[in-house]
Amino acid sequence: MTDVAIRVNELTRTFGAFTAVDHISFDVTAGEVFGFLGANGAGKTTAIRMLIGLLQPSSGNARVAGYDVVGETEQVKRSIGYMSQRFSLYEDLTPRENIRLYGGIYGLTRHQIRERTARMLERLGFSGVADTPVSSLPLGWRQKLAFSVALVHQPRIVFLDEPTSGVDPITRRQFWELIYEAASNGTTVLVTTHYMDEAEYCDRVSIMVAGRIAAMGTPAELKGQAGVESIDELFVRLARPVGAGEEHRTRGAGLVRPADGEHQ
């Protein structure tokens, strides 16, 4: 196994005439925190869904943890954790039950589940609410729990789709501590977000605009190349429509796409 955790090559997905993901290519190194940025509808979620085996690519290929996402879906699924944009825990179950459920689904032994549940609840400071239904916990707590549950089987790679949306700044901060902790344990993290300040926390980021990767590199590199103060500024530049005259274009005919050389 090389130290490439995710290798994406010309990955494309079309829905009818609409190209949601348009020939994207990138590598993510093992242990890296890779930020996958983009506006809503830029194709982030579609791209992730192809990487986790929920969606068949139209063309191109990708390898996750060394396995092909089309041909070796089963092995891919065993190697990854996933926290979806929507809440993935069962709200009528308690944290303890949720952990046990996913532990069981990922084939952990009873002993492993018990031990990891205890460790996880302790780490999250959830000992007091371990047996309260998840629905009665604050959103931020639930998100942290969902993240830990996505890691219960100690996957090599974890995909986080907008994990912090709607969460208060303090909890977001704590959430990122959890992400770093996972990364320092060797887990590769691919995280999508539309909070640009969070982009600064990533080792490397890619910015997706209209199905294509418009920029990629470390936050410092990107800011330096574009001569901007923050990723936010760069993002606004990349994501803004190409020209007023093209605004009437339909989605199918051609999404507003930043042409190369448009942004110097």
Next chain:
Amino acid sequence: MTSLRGLLRKEFFHIRRDKRTAAVLIALPVVQVMLFGYAIRTDVDHVRLAVVDPAPDVETISLRNRFTATGVFRTVAVVPRIADLDPLLQSGAAQQAIVFDARFGEDLQRGVSPRLLVITDATEPNTGSLLQSYALAVVNQWASAADGASAVPTSISIVPQVRTRFNPTRESKNLFVPGLMAFVLTIISSLMTAISLTREKETGTMEALLVSPLRPWEIIVGKVTPYLLIGFLSAVAVLVEALLLFRVPLRGSVVLLLVEGALYILVSLSLGILISARTSSQRVAMMFALLGTMLPNILLSGFIFPLESMPRALQVVSYAVPGRWFVTIARGIMLKGIGLDYVWRETLFLAAMATVLLAASVRSFKERLE
């Protein structure tokens, strides 16, 4: 396998957490059977009878008494002229009328056939013809009794002995309750699975399950098994109710009936999965489950409307309604006491449906959501 076990346990947790739903699931069929069992009846009872008797005498009164003595008819009006009858029938105050000729008694005394008119409200055709044959039976009995009493020699007639088998008292509840079991079980099982699966889609947990190494069939088995058990409990509850409350006979094997019931529930559950795989919101799934199972099961299962009297095309359509087969099986086992050697064809149909539907749902429930 351990993954599947975890999923199963979770489903039971859901049900345990949501005690109200669980209670409804088990109690609802019992209540429904009770309501339907009392409501849907085609038995003729308390028939409102009007009598037009222009010249009351011993003979007419004797026949009138004969009617009331059956316990089925209740005389609501006795009027002298036939013109008085219309308002009674139109308002529904009377369902049936016997009209004596003015010379009824006189004719009878003279040995001439007296004239008697029986008018029946046939707004509901089945009830109408039923009432009519009841009334005719009463008149015939009265006539033959009168013949015997008067000892007037009559021409030789053949009097057939008749037996009605399997439901000798011809009570409609014996016909309906087995049908109701089919109806209630379908609704519960297909509705519950359809809702529970689409709920996971709506909340996003389905995605988490699909990303996990669980295989589609494992997800389906995990979701279906608990409801199979609940459906089975409902079936037992309904059966006990049918036996104790409605005194429907159970002449065949209980075990066979329950096994067939389980098979039928499986078919309904698979239908529920199929519905949920094709819909994305609980509301739509609920509508499809209700429309897709309730209507065919009321109209085309032979549960209320006899299939024999339907046009050929509809009879063919009814082959696709699982309820049709189960109703036949349940009635056969309960009323006729027949065994698998008589219902194997119906059983085979149900088994085939279960196989096809389950295979289809696993397919449409493919790993890649799209």
